[in-house]
Amino acid sequence: MVPARLEGPIGIVGLGLIGGSLGLDLQARGMEVLALVHRQATAERARQRRLATHVSLDPAILRGCALVVLALPLDRLLAPEPALVQAIPAEAVVTDVGSVKAPVLECWTPLHPRFVAGHPMAGTAAAGVEAGQPGLFRGRPWVLTPDPPTDPAALDQVVSLAAAVEARCLVCPAAEHDRAVALISHLPVLVSAALLQGVDDAARRQGGGIPELVRALASSGFADTSRVGGGNPELGTLMARCNREALQDALAAYRRSLEQLERHLAQENWSALQEELRDCQQLRPGFL
Incomplete structure (x- = not known):
């Protein structure tokens, strides 16, 4: 899939980890980024960090955008504010970054004629306006889940967005995406x-x-396996x-696999465990 020329300005709704990182990368490539946030303190810090060219609390900032990225939590993405929907130009391409795609498609396809469901598979344990960092998407998958009504030209623009931040674009059905991310992410x-x-x-229980000892002994192996469980609740x-x-x-x-390993342990079946x-x-x- 050959990326089309990315058109701007680009609007970003939300400047947390994904939105802030996207804003940094796009500006580094000479794009104008217009960002919408919903707290004054967030806007002030985002300006200090230069996460976007312009930051506003007014949805009207999106009215000149050629492409709008909805970098919102799933609950706000699935219950969008009417003012946000009304502010997005009818001709603009709209995409999202949510980690579940079928309900997002169901919600946004009737709301905007040029919506393309997307999910950049990149992240850290950080969140909020301090989390954005350059290069977050480099080499990472950016999944797009178009359905039959998806505008092909709009899809091309989101492919170009992913390419602009050096992500690897993948296309699959929304239902397959959701089952796959349930296994490898959720x-x-x-x-x-x-x-x-x-x-x-x-x-x-052991008392x-x-x-205290398990905390003192926990090292890189435990840190690796426990990282996502200690993330954003x-x-x-x-x-x-x-x-x-x-x-x-x-x-x-997972439970079936764990029970199988437990049986080998209980039966002292070391060859099977090995x-x-x-x-x-x-x-x-x-998987890596």
């Missing part, structure tokens, strides 16, 4: 959270100096709420 959040809870609970809850069925299926598959771990060693590179 499931790890709950698994990581369960690890943190389980370790803390087990250490407390003595164990609760609002984001994690929204992902689960908006992708509940796919996430339940993913948890069931074979399972060898299979995992071979599986992992394909």
